[in-house]
Amino acid sequence: MSSLAECIRPELNAIKTAGTWKNERVIASPQRTRIVLANGIEALNFCANNYLGFSDNKEIISAAKIALDKYGAGLSSVRFICGTQEIHVELEKKIAQFHDREDAILYASCFDANAGLFETLLTPEDTVLSDELNHASIIDGIRLCKAKKHRYRHRDMTDLENKLRESPSSRLRLIATDGVFSMDGTVAPLPKIFELAKKYNALTFVDDCHATGFFGKAGRGTEDYFNQIGSIDIINSTLGKALGGAAGGYTTGTKELVNLLRQRSRPYLFSNSLPPPVVASASKVMDLITESTEFLEKLKSNTNLFRNDMTAAGFAISGDNHPICPVMIGDAKLATEFADKMIEKGIYVIGFSYPVVPKDKARIRVQISAAHSQNDIEHATNAFVEIGKELGVIGS
Ligand SMILES: Cc1ncc(COP(=O)(O)O)c(C=O)c1O
Numbered sequence: 001m002s003s004l005a006e007c008i009r010p011e012l013n014a015i016k017t018a019g020t021w022k023n024e025r026v027i028a029s030p031q032r033t034r035i036v037l038a039n040g041i042e043a044l045n046f047c048a049n050n051y052l053g054f055s056d057n058k059e060i061i062s063a064a065k066i067a068l069d070k071y072g073a074g075l076s077s078v079r080f081i082c083g084t085q086e087i088h089v090e091l092e093k094k095i096a097q098f099h100d101r102e103d104a105i106l107y108a109s110c111f112d113a114n115a116g117l118f119e120t121l122l123t124p125e126d127t128v129l130s131d132e133l134n135h136a137s138i139i140d141g142i143r144l145c146k147a148k149k150h151r152y153r154h155r156d157m158t159d160l161e162n163k164l165r166e167s168p169s170s171r172l173r174l175i176a177t178d179g180v181f182s183m184d185g186t187v188a189p190l191p192k193i194f195e196l197a198k199k200y201n202a203l204t205f206v207d208d209c210h211a212t213g214f215f216g217k218a219g220r221g222t223e224d225y226f227n228q229i230g231s232i233d234i235i236n237s238t239l240g241k242a243l244g245g246a247a248g249g250y251t252t253g254t255k256e257l258v259n260l261l262r263q264r265s266r267p268y269l270f271s272n273s274l275p276p277p278v279v280a281s282a283s284k285v286m287d288l289i290t291e292s293t294e295f296l297e298k299l300k301s302n303t304n305l306f307r308n309d310m311t312a313a314g315f316a317i318s319g320d321n322h323p324i325c326p327v328m329i330g331d332a333k334l335a336t337e338f339a340d341k342m343i344e345k346g347i348y349v350i351g352f353s354y355p356v357v358p359k360d361k362a363r364i365r366v367q368i369s370a371a372h373s374q375n376d377i378e379h380a381t382n383a384f385v386e387i388g389k390e391l392g393v394i395g396s
Pocket of ligand 1: 108109110111112135137178182207209210237238239240247248249
């Protein structure tokens, strides 16, 4: 019999040979725009999902500390045994209200929310139609369910319609898409998806992890961006990005859907409750973003500043005016070299290459935060221009 190490080693070597080994840089400070790495290097962070700058917001930290004292460190229980406190119920209400939905249910993560939804809802008589570039957690969630599965080409509405036509006898048909695709900063064509859903009597599911709290006029996410609040049937999202960045996810929709998930969804039933400090910090975030659009307005102006300056300098920035700003480089090695040089200049960004993105479409994915100052953005743009000229990515 082979040892465990013997079985694993070839795969580890293959990852290294393919050049896709992921090294983790250790951060010695809180998550924020100015971070300190464990090796002492200080950097301006341009690769966190800290869209609203809440990861080290003082009011949010203080709410978490108060909850730690009042409600303890954790529940040592799942929700239905003895793991539900008043703050869990209150947060679910705030989330539902924020999205203008009947109810919401919390999970330990959005990965769990996606893992729990499809298996609970869909039977072999149903059909699910999923964008081919959906997040891994949607793909895995769909794998767990017994519905008939179709993958439509990325944002290709003709292909989606063809697949809808092929499944006329289903009990339920569910179209599943990311609201915003995180590698490209592109937005799902929701108006067309709603039109097709109506025509073919299908339901819609949107994972709005990269939109909730900051995208759209009032930060209500992708449906808000298209002025169609209330149109999505089922929304899943995360508390681990714009909404404080701690942890947690949720599903929001009708009362019946949420009731069913509470009774049947396996990651909800068989996993621990969210810890009180995490719940309280998310709850504080919901208050902040409900009361004011100050943070999202700042994020919008920062995003415009970065996109405009970079485009004027000759860079190709992909995406639909979203704070995910992929700076397209093309060659994988060049993207890595570029990102390394940026870090040397104190700008923390990461290069993405195949297989995470298509071959020859390597990029540096910049993520803008409301917490960046105008100076921070200009500092990053200047570094991009300097290195871009040096490496021949833009003309000198
Ligand atoms: C589109 C999308 N869905 C789901 C997730 C998972 O979210 P969480 O970190 O809450 O599990 C992520 C996180 O990377 C994501 O980008």
